[in-house]
Amino acid sequence: MPKPIKPQSDLPLQMRSAMLERTELEAGADYQYRVTWTTGAIVRRYDWHNDQPFDEELLVEGTSVRLERLNSGAAPVLDTHSAYSIDDVKGIVVAASARLENGLGVANILLDNGPDNESVVRKVQSGMIRNVSIGYPSARNVWPRRCRS
Secondary structure (H helix, E strand, O other): OOOOOOOOOOOOOEEEEEEEEEOOOOOOOOOEEEEEEEOOOEEEEEEOOOOEEEEEEOOOOOOOOOOHHHHOOOOEEEOOOOOOOHHHEEEEEOOOOOEEEOOEEEEEEEEOOOHHHHHHHHHHHHOOOOEEEEEEOOOOOOOOOOOOO
């Protein structure tokens, strides 16, 4: 019999895959892209504390998502979730661009166009990099059901 899932207040940073699209927002925005950072899809996770899988569903509602940091103009775009070096910062989330629309979480990011970032920009522009991974803390967890078989 599976163990009951205990709410965790000390969960580590969670991550999800996200789509990256070129935007045609304004002149000079050659390094700006639209990111769909959540669709609200149910994702299978594993609870290492309780040794069992569970289904995570992110609610895409105004009362469920805090957008202040994303919209501040100071939220970094990091290489592989690493924040140990200034070289890990590849860009920023454009101020006031994060929003919820039609059941999706979207934002615009601006990649640095400097020489240290040339290979990242080249791979994004050529379509080699089409997805990014979004990291987020969970402020509150609700465990309404066990994972689906």
